[in-house]
Amino acid sequence: MASVKVPALVPSPAEDAEQLRKAFQGWGTNEALIISILAHRNAAQRKIIRETYAQTYGEDLLKDLDKELSSDFERTVLLWVLDPAERDAFLANEATKRLTSNNWIVMEIACTRSSHDLFVVRQAYHARFKRSLEEDVAYHTSGDFRKLLVPLVTSFRYEGDEVNMTLAKSEAKILHEKISDKAFNDEEIIRILTTRSKSQINATLNHYNNAFGNAINKDLKTDPEDEYLKLLRATIKCLTCPEKYFEKVLRLAINKLGTDEWALTRVVTTRAEVDMQRIKEEYHRRNSVPLERAIDSDTSGDYEKMLLALIGHGDA
Amino acid sequence: MASVKVPALVPSPAEDAEQLRKAFQGWGTNEALIISILAHRNAAQRKIIRETYAQTYGEDLLKDLDKELSSDFERTVLLWVLDPAERDAFLANEATKRLTSNNWIVMEIACTRSSHDLFVVRQAYHARFKRSLEEDVAYHTSGDFRKLLVPLVTSFRYEGDEVNMTLAKSEAKILHEKISDKAFNDEEIIRILTTRSKSQINATLNHYNNAFGNAINKDLKTDPEDEYLKLLRATIKCLTCPEKYFEKVLRLAINKLGTDEWALTRVVTTRAEVDMQRIKEEYHRRNSVPLERAIDSDTSGDYEKMLLALIGHGDA
CATH class of the missing domain: 1.10.220.10 (Annexin)
Incomplete structure (x- = not known):
């Protein structure tokens, strides 16, 4: 459930745009006014405000915000005003760049968005960066991280509730065998986590826990400092809770x-x-x-x- | 360019549905009538005919065709009447099943459809098979074939014409090094072929040819009987011509x-x-x-x- 509160009576996009324009003018910026508007509009409303602002003043609201605000407040407002898919594309792109590279953010976007939303992020990535998301992720990663992250960002998981219990049992067994052998980067582990539906993965991991006595993430903690294992455990957490x-x-x-x-x-x-x-x-x-x-x-x-x-x- | 010929004056969907219904009735089936209609309607028209047929007669045109026709003619008509994305989903599913498994068909669908069309195939696959395409491909393949096919079917390549020549040169060099080392299943080869845009791959392979004296597919023919190398060469051919x-x-x-x-x-x-x-x-x-x-x-x-x-x- 969302936490954002939208007032019962929302001003028109033209009024919102005008108030924002006012907040930028005169001596100093009226940050309180900016917050009172933008923090209380949903994604669809913010999008229309941006469009109205561009039509009315011939300028990009994002650029004006960028000029007026600074540091963490600025970053928060800019990220918030972006359309969710654009925002994820932007964050994912940052996460593949050398100075801001962060495998966790790539994984988080790939695993916690719906299949459809992840696809829309990939479309937004094409539009903004003239490359594909997987292209940048693959190019800027290597070894086990690449093996895990590329199939995660390209996944389009089935989202139905159907669970195949026979398969859950056989794949729990595969996971347990590979983990017992410490083959944490085995392609079967990667295959199961990157292609199965979240419901199916959940059933498989429940069976794992029941049949082998430990939650899988406990068995994946042989070396608490291993960065790949940390990412693997976080992946499982993102997919299941x-x-x-x-x-x-x-x-x-x-x-x-x-x-x-x-x-x-x-x-x-x-x-x-x-x-x-x-x-x-x-x-x-x-x-x-x-x-x-x-x-x-x-x-x-x-x-x-x-x-x-x-x-x-x-x-x- | 398409080869199908659609007449200048197309009968209404209701007329087409009625004629098809007639073709199924009486003594024997009127195959000539079926061909004269269905082989001369484009995908959008065939779709409306199917819908009209279902509404008018309460039956699925595909099932009636299935009852009336047989062998290769039947398969051709059925595949043709299917919506292109449904058809590809159907063919890809067949190609992952044990008795009809065929890596080439999976590769062909992944590499010769546009990024958008491939994504629509993945959606059709969800709808029809309650699983994801990559899930079935990954489950039914192994080794080098899986390493190549899974990223191919999940790709969403950028489709612009932009080419980065510096990158084309550096990646042509990588390809040449790996191929010289006979590391044909190297993850860098897979990365380049499965994530770069078709324009970029074309530029890279042109540079390969210019700089190293052979077309890449010639260098990939060290063992003409090797099934993985055959598939790799076919992949390159599908992507470039x-x-x-x-x-x-x-x-x-x-x-x-x-x-x-x-x-x-x-x-x-x-x-x-x-x-x-x-x-x-x-x-x-x-x-x-x-x-x-x-x-x-x-x-x-x-x-x-x-x-x-x-x-x-x-x-x-």
Whole structure:
């Protein structure tokens, strides 16, 4: 469930565009006004505001925001205003670039979006970068990481609930054999995790747990420092319980000495319209502190206000 | 260019459906009438005829055709009446089944359809088989074949004309090094062929030819009997000159002792609305016999009449 709050009576896109224009003018920028509008509009509404703004003022709202805002607040607003598919394409592209490379973000986008949404990200990637997502991921990775990430980003999983229990048993057995042999990069492990539907994977991993006595991620923790194993465990978590995965990303970002603002911003902007309520529940349960309070004590200023608005704190 | 001839004045879908219904009734089936209608309607028209037939008679045209027709003629008509994406999904599924398994057909569908069309095939596959195409391909293949085929069927290549010449040179060099080392299944070869755009691959292979003195497919012919190398060469051919690939499939199907009707039917039904004119030109040039004449001397009866109509022989 989404956390963003949209008011019952939404001003027209023309009014919103005009108010935003005003917020940029005069002495200093009116950040509070920007937040009060943009943090309380859904993706479809933000898209129309962008279009209306471009038609009315002949300028790109994103560019004007870029000029007026700065640092973490700016990044949050820009990511938020982007269309979800464009935003994912942008984040995935950043994650394949040398200085900002991050295999986890690539995996996260591939595993936590629906099959259809992931495909729309691939289309947005073509349009913006004139290359394919898999092309950049394959080019900028190597070894076991490439073996896992390329099939993940190209997957178009079946999304029905149908589960084949015979197959779940036979594939749980395959997984267990390979893991017992420490063949963690075996192509059968990769095949199962990258091609089966999420329902089927869930059934397979439940059977794994029942038949072999451990959750698979426990058996994949032979070396806690191994980066490939960490990514593999995170992949499994994203495929089977994304809200727990995101809770952990938030927890690590907040508990870190010097908050990891990029991770915090990414999770809040990408999940606010999807499953942020569930993530907040998980966060509260796991940390005994509501996410609002954790963000409040870790961030400040307009950045804090924007994040809190997106996770549904206060009224619309 | 397509070979199918659609008359200037097309009867209404209701008339076509009625004529087809008549063709099935009475003593024996009127195959000539079926051909005169179905072989001269494009994909959109055939789709409406199927819908109209279902609405009017409460039956599936495909099932009625299945009841009335037989053997190669039946298969041709059924494949032809299917929507192109459904047809490809059906052929790909057959090609992953044990008794009809065929890596070439999987590769052919993955490499000769546009990125968008391949994606629509994957959607049709979900709808019809309740699994993903890559899931079945990965499950039913192994080793080098899986390594090549899974990324091919999941690809969504960029389709712009932009070519990066620096990249073409560096990747031609990589290909040459791997091939010189006989590392034909190297992941870099697979990466380049499965993720780069067709324009980019073309530039890379042109540079390969210029810089290293041989066309890549010549260097990939160290062991003419190696099945993986054959598939790799065919992949390159499909990506760079599909009409030559299809010409060869037709040539081998026709020249074989006892025609390979499945291959002949597949190429004619899948290419008649795409590039059959070019394939016919290639065929004539390479065999000194027009394709019409070759089909005429190798097949007979309604099957022959249907194939000839689809490749554009005679009037609409």
